[in-house]
Amino acid sequence: MSSENNNKKVNDGEMLLSVKDLTVQYTSMGSVVRAVNGVSFDLKRGQTLALVGETGAGKTSIAKAILRILPDISATAKGSVVFDGEDLMKLKDKDMEKIRGHKISMIFQDPMTALNPIMRVGRQISEVLTAHRHLTREEAVEEGKKMLEMVGIPAERYNEFPHQFSGGMKQRVVIAMALACTPELLLADEPTTALDVTIQAQVLELINDLKERLNTSMILITHDLGVVNETCDDVAVVYAGKIIESGKKRDVFKNPLHPYTNGLFGALPNMNLDSERLSPIEGLPPDPTDLPDGCAFAPRCPYATDKCRQGDIPAVEVEPGHFCECIRVHEIRKEQ
């Protein structure tokens, strides 16, 4: 009993994943798409990190690079991804196979890529269960039905095909399959975008339950800041393939530093205000085939000066553990 407790404690502070200088580039129509440009972060056991940021910022590319499932021909990834003491980037393909779907599993943004359209839904779940939990066929069917009910789908729908399910039902099946693997690290890419808030709450509870039982760590990719607030410990804000702000959730929410992060919060439709128009951040994200010098946000930033448009922008630790890549962060805070 006491040794079990000790174990958990040791595990708790332990680093599970450490990503350093990750870059991802694609070649498309003769040009190079610089999707991820030097991303580093750490994740401890049992912790959840949120990756938030605009569409095209490179969030999915980061997750796919960790799992090494980027397209072989058109993409290259560099940097190191140390998982449980091993650099995944250096593993042989067949060793990576063993980690994928076992120790690390991913909930994809697009549920249809993860489901086989011509196989009954229940069978797809039970196959995962037989593979990972060494259940017999009958046990797997029982457990599979239970998992369907856990994500709010009546067990009697076990024998239907994916096209007979609604968008959110497919997403829930994919979540059930990812959780069935009992992974150490869960990469969840927009797992609840297709769900209403009551089902979403139910699903997030399931994920939290897994975290508590197995000390699973999670990278949660989402643009729903409410979901981040409900589930995450740390937040990293991604812009043009870089983490431009990171820290404890409370610090980032209470005290957003980067002008981009501030814009992100300003664009939320507010439940309590009946404003006519929303105030999105002006302009579009930069073209990843032609990134500007200096800070990639400068072209849209109301505070940008000439100095922002040159050289490397270093990360500043504004309060303990709260980093921001903005050379004017101190001045801007005074101005406000």
Place this chain on the structure above:
Amino acid sequence: MALIEVQHLKKYFDVPNGTLHAVDDVSFKIEKGTTMGVVGESGCGKSTLGTTIIHLQESTGGKILFDGQDVTHLDKKQLYDYRENVQIIFQDPYSSLNPRYNIAKTIMEPLQISKRFKSKEEVRAEADRIMDLVGIEKRLRGAYPHELDGGRRQRVGIGRALALNPKFIVCDEPVSALDVSIQAQVLNLLMDLQDKQGLTYMFVTHDLSVVRHISDNICVMYLGQLVETCPSKKLFAKPLHPYTKALLSAIPSTDVDHKMQRVQLKGELTSPINPKPGCRFAARCLYATEACRQPQQLREIEKDHFVQCCRIEELN
């Protein structure tokens, strides 16, 4: 004047275990130039309702009126004309675009089919204008859907739906794949188009702050049925149906100091396959009694505020 009206609309599917009542006796109107928000649990029939209204699938029963005309049953020619007037923006920006068409071709295709444009140049110019409108960069003309992030894919889908200047658009979760900033741009775009061209929308979404922001009226569905409908302001100020209350209480909050006080939905799942008569929410409703097992009717409880719940007067 209502642009869209449905009366007792039904859409059933045959599935391995019986007949699935995806949309079951739904009636409502959408006035010209307004937006009807549709919310409800995942799987309650919102997408089916939208695709049935615009004839992507045939209804099982009931009536559909467009601009006063009965369009429940259409022959080929009528369907062709109807399609120029009604469009859909899909929930899933991944599977709704043809993977073999590049972006320019995707947007040009409906323009070419419509014969509204005389020359190739006109079609190209119109496609360029639409790409501008939805904020897709010209450099992406030749790109294929798999090369785009989720947000850009969804904007291509929106561009395609807007191409023929339709009168009515079913927006099925058009912004859920987008981050808040681009979400705001797209919502503003949809509202501007409504102002300028008098477009009418049916707007399906899970995001209650979005639906509140964009809708004039709201329908709340539960397992194929309409359980509450009223002007948007009223719904948020004074939700009446127990399901609506549970739904509104589950919105995740962005305030780190105040997490939500959720009404937990417990109890057995109700299946839409061969459903029993009576309230479909009863199995999970805190207030359910024997009376709730009887067939329920949508009743006007206050002016313009319709609710389907036999206990509503007692509860509120």
